Amino acid sequence: MAVSPVTTASGKTRFDDIYDQPDPRAYVRRLGPLEYEIPHHAQDVFRRTRADRSAAGGTDGPVTVLDLCCSYGFNAALLNHHVTLTELYAHYTSPEADALTSAELIEHDKEFYASRRRADAAPVIGLDTADNAVQYALAVGLLDEAHAENLEHHPPSPQLRRAVADTGLITVTGGVGYITHRTFEALLGSQRNPFWVSAFVLRTVPYQPVIATLAAHGLTTETDSARTYSQRLFTSVAEQRRAVEQVLRAGDDPTGLEAEGRYHTRLYQSRPRSV
Template identity: 75%
Template sequence: MSSGRPSITTHGKTRFDGIYNQPDPRAYFHRLAPLEYEIPHHGQEVFRRARADRAAAYGTDDPVTVLDLCCSYGINAALLNYDLTLAELYEHYTDPEAEPLTTAELIAVDKEFYASRRRPDATPVIGLDSADQAVRYALDVGLLDEAYAENLEQTPPGPDLRRAVGRAGLITVTGGIGYITKTTFEALLECAEVPVWVYAFVLRTVPYHPVAAALSAFGLETETDPARTYPQRMFSDPAEQRYAIEQVGLAGHDPIGLETAGRYHTQLYRSRPRTV
C-alpha cells in the first residue's frame, strides 16, 4: 500500500496531498500512524458533549444534525456515532489482512464493521470536503448521511448543499483551518435555518481571528481557553518543527513545552449564538 510521498511547501509545513483523496482510507492511516496523528481522538468526546449541549440548549428531542468540515473519509463521524476509538481505526485500516482487499471488498467489510458498532445516540452527519473520492467512501460505507465534494473557497454552495446546511445545528472541524477560511464559513452561515454552533480545533500556527470575526457577524460569540491545548501530531522533520515554532511565536503563543517538545498543538474554539 503506497502511503503517498509528502512534500514540503515553501512556508514550511509538510503536506500529505497523496493520501487525502484515495478511493479508501488505507494510505491515510498508514502514512499518519508513524506521526501519531491524534486530533480526531480529542474531538470525539468534545463533539459528543457539544452535540448533547446543543440539543439541551434548545430543549428539543430532535437529533442534532452535524456538519463536519474537511471530513475526509468520515473519521469524525465514525468517532461521533460509533463505539470506536481512533486507535481501533488505525488498527483496522493498517491490518495486514486489509492489505490485499480491493476497494470494493473493503467497502463491504466496512459496512458490516461500522453497522455493528452504531451507537443508539447516533445523529445525522453531513460531510463536506473537496476530496471527492474520500467523501464517496465515507458515504458508501454509511458513515455520512450526506456528502458534498465542494470547495466553498472557490464557488458558492450548490442547492443540495444549501438545503443540507440549513438543517445543521453543529459545525465541526478538526483539520483544515487555514486551507478553509472565513469565506467557507460565511457561505455556510448564510445557509443556516436553525441556530448553529461551531466547534473548531485550530493549529496554533494558524490565526483564527478572521473566522471568529466572520462568525460574529452572524451573531456567534467565540471563546477559547489558551491554556488548554490538544496535540495534533508529531513533526515530520526538524524543518517543520522550526517552522511551527516560528509561526507560533509570531502568533503570540509560547511554544516552550509544546511545539518545542515535538508536536503540533491546537486550540479549541467554541462559537455559539450570543443568546444561548
C-alpha cells in the same frame, strides 16, 4: 524525524497523495506513525457539544452535524460508533484489510461500522474537496450526505445549501488553514437552525478572521488559552522550525509544545450570544 521536501507555503508538509484515495488505508499508513491524534481528542468534545446543542433546543429532531474537511469520515466514525481512533488505525492496517480491494473493503466496512453504531447516533453531513474520500465515507455509512465542494472558490451548491439549512453543529479538526473565513461565510446564511461551531485549530494558524465572521452572524467564540491538544509529530526539523516561528509570531509560547516536536491545537467553541 524523516525529512519530507514537499511542503506548503507555510512550511507544513503536504500529504496531497493520501487525501483522495478510494479508501483510508494510505491515509492511516502515513499519518498513524506520525501519531496523528486530534480526532481522538475531538471524540468526547464533539459528543458533549452535540448533547449541549440538543439540550439548547431550536432544532427539529436530532442535531445534524456538518463536519468540515471531513476526509474519510473519521470524526463521524468516532462520534457515532463504539470505536476509538487506535482501533481505527489497527483496523485499516490489519492483514485482513490489506488483502482486500477497495470495493471489498467498503463492503467489509459497512458491516464493521453498522455493528458498532451507537443508539444516539446523529445525522452527519460531510464536506471536503476530496471526492473519493467523501464517497467512501458515504458508501460505508459514516455520512448521511457527502459534498465534495470547495467553498473557498465557489458558492455552495443548492444541494449543500439545503443540507446546511438543517445543521445545528459545525465541527472541524485540523482543516482551518486549508479553509478560511470564506468557507464559513459561504455556509452562514443558509441555516434555518442556529449554528454552533466546535473547531480545533492549529496554533500556527490565525483564527481571528473566522471568529470575526462568526461574530458578524451573532456567534460568540470562547477558548481556554491555557489548554492545548496535540495534533501530530513534525515530519522534519524544518517543519518544526517553521511552526515554532509561527507560534512565536502569534504571541504564543512554544515551550513544552511545538518546541518538543508536535503540532498543537486550541479548541474554539462558538455559540449564539443568547445561549
